[in-house]
Amino acid sequence: MAGKKRDKERERAFLDNGSKLLEKLITYCNGRPIPIRSYSCEELERATNNYNPSHLFHRDGKYEWYNAVSAKMSTHNNVLKLIECCLETQIPISVYESAANGSLSGTFNVTSDHDGAQHQREPLSWQSREIAHAISYLHTAFSRPIVHRDIKRGNVFLDQHDVAKLTKFSLSILIPECETHVEDDVCGTALFLCPNYTTTSYITEKVDVYSFGSFLLELLTRQKLHYLLRTDYFDVEDFEDDIKKFTINELVDPAILVGEGGSVLQQLQCVLQLAVICIEKDPEMRPTMVDVIKELRKIERFIL
Structure with a gap:
């Protein structure tokens, strides 16, 4: 029963967080692969070792940034590319290309x-x-x-x-x-x-x-x-x-x-x-x- 309840919560979150938007993106792309794919909760948990603190490299207010996915897909070399998302959680999760050395907020050059x-x-x-x-x-x-x-x-x-x-x-x-x-x-x-x-x-x-x-x-x-x-x-x-x-x-x-x-x-x-x-x-x-x-x-x- 706990598993069914969890699945229903994820389905509701997915709908609330923008599955309709993803459907529109697919339509606009005329059947071609959309540039942003959707991760499941399990995939992100594996990628971050269950959100292990050792993967955490930046906090910004209520947001946390984890090193997990290594990718190089930016259309501009100096813009951090959004490549994936997870809509199954209450607060949607965004996945960007790797920024292994963190933010400039805590240090000068x-x-x-x-x-x-x-x-x-x-x-x-x-x-x-x-x-x-x-x-x-x-x-x-x-x-x-x-x-x-x-x-x-x-x-x-x-x-x-x-x-x-x-x-x-x-x-x-x-x-x-x-x-x-x-x-x-x-x-x-x-x-x-x-x-x-x-x-x-x-x-x-x-x-x-x-x-x-x-x-x-x-x-x-x-x-x-x-x-x-x-x-x-x-x-x-x-x-x-x-x-x-x-x-x-x-x-x-x-x-x-x-x-x-x-x-x-x-x-x-x-x-x-x-x-x-x-x-x-x-x-x-x-x-x-x-x-x-x-x-x-x-x-x-x-x-x-």
Whole structure:
């Protein structure tokens, strides 16, 4: 009897969680295999060794992320690909391609040599450029631009080769065809939210540009924004204006710059200037993500 009850609960959950949506996907694909397949509860339990804590690599509020399925199916190398799901549980389970090295939320870009010595990786050679590519892809690769709305370190995962992957698209929204913006409730992460969006509820691609600028500032300073704002440097209300007054030497921990040559310092100063432009209060003053990528490439070539 317990087994029958369990089966009925799973069937009900499957219907509630979107079996109809999967049926529509099959119809839209004209009988071709759909890109997202459905796992059973038993398959996921086997893959995670019954959700063994040793497989847990990230917690985000009420969500837990487990390493289990190894796959490489992303249409863009810097977007974490959703490949499977399980609709048999009360809370649906999503299965993504492997992100073996976890999230950036708990650490800044620190790596270890073979001898165990830690060192800082160059910010431009890693997360900033790769995530800029991912955001630009969302903005330009489809008939209607997709705005992520929650660009931050906690939504960037790393695969086994430390390739940065943008994920967590639950707040993403499409801009309607032939429209320049869409209106929606304000949601996202404080300090990464575009001021114009919070006052008007208007969403454009420039909302993501602002968040990316804040993301860049965290990478450059190796400080979380809310820690940076606790200093005497900045007024929360005028953060975008206050940041313009400082050089890279004044914002970055001096220990990070020890031994760096003048060209690297100039490069970092250029990145700071780019971040400042991205968080301009007026969205029209911000660059597009395509322009951001061009500028990052130009800055990289500066020291090559």
